Amino acid sequence: MDRDKAVEVRGVSKSFGSYQALKSVSFDIGANEFFTMLGPSGCGKTTLLRMLAGFESPDSGAVLLNRREVTSIPPHKRRVNTVFQSYALFPHMTLEQNVAYGLENLGWERAKIRARTGEMLERVHMSAFASRKPAQLSGGQRQRVALARALAPEPEILLLDEPLSALDLKLRQAMRDELRNLQRDTGITFVFVTHDQEEALDMSDRIAVLGAGEVQQIGTPTQIYEEPVNRFVADFVGETNFLDVEVLEAQADRAVIRSALGTFEAPATKLMQKGPATLSLRPEKINLGDQAAGVITLDAKVISQNYMGGFTHYTLEAGGVTLRASRRNASRQGDLVPSGEAITIGFLPASARVLAS
Amino acid sequence: MRRLTHNLPFWGLLPAWLLMGFALILPILIIAAVSLATRGSHGGFSWDFNLSGYSQILFNEGWSGELEFTPQYLLIIGRTYLLAGLTTLICLVFALPVAWYISRQSPGMRALLVYLVTLPFWVSMILRVYAWMIILGKDGPLPRFLENFGLAPGTSFMFNDGATLVAMVYTCMPLMVLPIYASIEKLDLTLIEASHDLHGNRLTTFRRVILPLTAPGIISGAILVFVPSLGAVLEPVLMGGGKQMMMGSLIQLQFGGGRNWPFGAAIAMVLMGLVMLLLIFTALRAARRQAGMEATA
Ligand SMILES: Nc1ncnc2c1ncn2[C@@H]1O[C@H](COP(=O)(O)OP(=O)(O)OP(=O)(O)O)[C@@H](O)[C@H]1O
Numbered sequence A: 001m002d003r004d005k006a007v008e009v010r011g012v013s014k015s016f017g018s019y020q021a022l023k024s025v026s027f028d029i030g031a032n033e034f035f036t037m038l039g040p041s042g043c044g045k046t047t048l049l050r051m052l053a054g055f056e057s058p059d060s061g062a063v064l065l066n067r068r069e070v071t072s073i074p075p076h077k078r079r080v081n082t083v084f085q086s087y088a089l090f091p092h093m094t095l096e097q098n099v100a101y102g103l104e105n106l107g108w109e110r111a112k113i114r115a116r117t118g119e120m121l122e123r124v125h126m127s128a129f130a131s132r133k134p135a136q137l138s139g140g141q142r143q144r145v146a147l148a149r150a151l152a153p154e155p156e157i158l159l160l161d162e163p164l165s166a167l168d169l170k171l172r173q174a175m176r177d178e179l180r181n182l183q184r185d186t187g188i189t190f191v192f193v194t195h196d197q198e199e200a201l202d203m204s205d206r207i208a209v210l211g212a213g214e215v216q217q218i219g220t221p222t223q224i225y226e227e228p229v230n231r232f233v234a235d236f237v238g239e240t241n242f243l244d245v246e247v248l249e250a251q252a253d254r255a256v257i258r259s260a261l262g263t264f265e266a267p268a269t270k271l272m273q274k275g276p277a278t279l280s281l282r283p284e285k286i287n288l289g290d291q292a293a294g295v296i297t298l299d300a301k302v303i304s305q306n307y308m309g310g311f312t313h314y315t316l317e318a319g320g321v322t323l324r325a326s327r328r329n330a331s332r333q334g335d336l337v338p339s340g341e342a343i344t345i346g347f348l349p350a351s352a353r354v355l356a357s
Numbered sequence B: 001m002r003r004l005t006h007n008l009p010f011w012g013l014l015p016a017w018l019l020m021g022f023a024l025i026l027p028i029l030i031i032a033a034v035s036l037a038t039r040g041s042h043g044g045f046s047w048d049f050n051l052s053g054y055s056q057i058l059f060n061e062g063w064s065g066e067l068e069f070t071p072q073y074l075l076i077i078g079r080t081y082l083l084a085g086l087t088t089l090i091c092l093v094f095a096l097p098v099a100w101y102i103s104r105q106s107p108g109m110r111a112l113l114v115y116l117v118t119l120p121f122w123v124s125m126i127l128r129v130y131a132w133m134i135i136l137g138k139d140g141p142l143p144r145f146l147e148n149f150g151l152a153p154g155t156s157f158m159f160n161d162g163a164t165l166v167a168m169v170y171t172c173m174p175l176m177v178l179p180i181y182a183s184i185e186k187l188d189l190t191l192i193e194a195s196h197d198l199h200g201n202r203l204t205t206f207r208r209v210i211l212p213l214t215a216p217g218i219i220s221g222a223i224l225v226f227v228p229s230l231g232a233v234l235e236p237v238l239m240g241g242g243k244q245m246m247m248g249s250l251i252q253l254q255f256g257g258g259r260n261w262p263f264g265a266a267i268a269m270v271l272m273g274l275v276m277l278l279l280i281f282t283a284l285r286a287a288r289r290q291a292g293m294e295a296t297a
C-alpha cells in the first residue's frame, strides 16, 4: 500500500491484572482509510481504541500516529478525537457549547469557532437544536452531535467506538451511509469499532478481525468474508457450515479434499498440511432444487426451514451431515420446500474454503 | 371510611405536620415572642412587647436611658461569619480531593472509606474536642513533636481562633465530604475523558466539566458546614478559651449567666434571619438555573 500510514500499532500488549487483553497486536492504518476493528465482546477493541486516543498505554510495544511515537503524549495533545459509545455529551452545555468546546481548548478565534460550530451542526442536520441541552434529544440526535463535536477540531484521525449500537435498525442503516459519506468528504482517517459484522462489511475499506486479544485477519471486506484465514474468522464473520475433511493433496493455495460431500479440489489457506482439516461452506453458496447448478450435486432431505422474508434458511441432511443453506425467495409462491421432502443441492468447490482445523 | 381515604393526604402528612409544628415552628414562634419581650429585673422576662432586645445589639443604654452606638456585638457577628466562612472554605479545599479519592476506589473500599469519614460522629462531640485540646495543648503531642524542629518548649496552640478553627473544620469535615462524594460518584467518568479528548487539559477539565457537574454537592456541603458553624458553641468556648465570643456563646450567655432572655432571643433571630437569607438566595439561584434550562426546551 503506497498510502501514508496514519496509525502504526507495533507489537502492542496489554494486561489487566492477570488477564491479557492484547497479545502483541500489530497493524497499520492508511491515511484516509475507513478502518474497522471487528471482534466479539471483550476481545480488546475498546482497549486498542483507547490506546490510540491516549487513555491507555501499552505494557509493551509502540503506537505511532503519523509516524510519530505517541505513547507518552497525553490525550489532549493528540490530533485525534473520539465518538464515545455513550456519546458523553456534556449535560450542562448546549449543543453549540458542546461542539465549540474542543475549538475553544485549541485556542481558535471566537468568530472562527462560531462559524465552524454552525457548519458542523449543519453538517449533521442539528442546526435547529443548537441551543438545546443534550437531555432534550433523542438517541440518534445525540449521536449526530457527538459526531459533530468530534469532527469540529479537524482531527487527523477519528475514533468511533460502536457509535451505532444504541440506535434502532432503520436509523443504524441510515447512519452507516451518513458516516461513510462523511468519511469520503472529509478524508479523515476513521477507526471504527464494532462487533456487528454486517456493519463492518458494509462500511469499511479494510477490516481487522480481532479475537482473543490477537489480530486474526486484516483485509478488505471481500477478503475477510470469502477468504477467511482460519476457523475463527469464518465463524465470526457471516454464517457458515463447517465440515470435517481430509486433505489428500495440498498446493500453494488449493487442496484436494475428501469430505462427506465428495472428493474435490477447493481453495485453501496457505501452508495446508495433508491430514484432517475443516471445510467452510457458506449457506448462500449452496444452491437448492431447480437452482441447484454446480460441479458438485447431491441428494438431500429438508429437515426444517426458517422463513426470513427475502430468504428462507433451510436445515438439510446430505451425505450424512447436517447443512444450513439459504435460498432467495424469488417468486411469491411455491418457493418453500416442506420438511421431509427430498431435494437436490449443488455448489461450486471454488466457493468453499479449506481451513486448518 | 370514604371520608378517611378522601382526606388521606391530610392524615398521611399529619405526623410530619405535628413534628414540624412542635419541634420547629412553635419553638421559633416562642423565641420570636421572647425577643420582643422585656427583660425582668431578677432574670426571666415579662410580656411587655418592645424592640429593646434588638436595639441592644447595636446600642448601649446609658445611665440616663440615652442610646449609644456600640460595635461590640456587630464585631462578634462579623467574627462569627468570618470563622464560619473560613471553616467552610478549608473544609471545601480538603473535602474535594478526599471525595475524589474515595470515588475512584472499588465499591467495597468506597463503602469502607465513607464509613471511616463518618466515624467521628460515633464519638461524643465533647470527647472529640477534648482530644484536640490535648493534642494542641501545652506538652501535647503536636507541640512536643514540633519541639524537635525548634519550637520553644512549653508552647501551647490552644485558646485562640486558630484552635477554634481546627476543631470546627474537624467536626464539620464529614458534612462537606459526604455530599461532594455523592455528586462526584454520580459523575460520568467518560465525560472527563471526553474533555481530555477534546483537547482540554486538567485545569480546563476541572473548571468546565467537573466543577459545574458537582456544584450541587459542593453547595449542599457548604450550607451543611456554614450554617452549623454560625451557631457553634462548644469549639469557641473550649478551644478558643471563650475570651473572644462568637454568636453561639453570646446567645448561650444571655440565656444563662447573663439572664437577658430577650436579648439572647433577638440575637438568635438575627442569626436565623441571616441564614434564611442565604438559603433563599441559593434556592433562588437554583430555581433560576432550572428555569433557564426549561426555557431552552
Ligand atoms: N480497566 C480495566 N480493568 C480490568 N479489565 C479490563 C479493563 N478494561 C478492559 N478490561 C478487560 O479487557 C478485555 C478487553 O476489553 P475491551 O473493553 O477492550 O473489550 P471490547 O472488545 O471493547 O468489548 P465490547 O465489545 O464488549 O465493548 C475485557 O475482558 C475486559 O474485561
Ligand SMILES: [Mg+2]
Pocket: A045, A046, A047, A161
Ligand atoms: Mg468496547
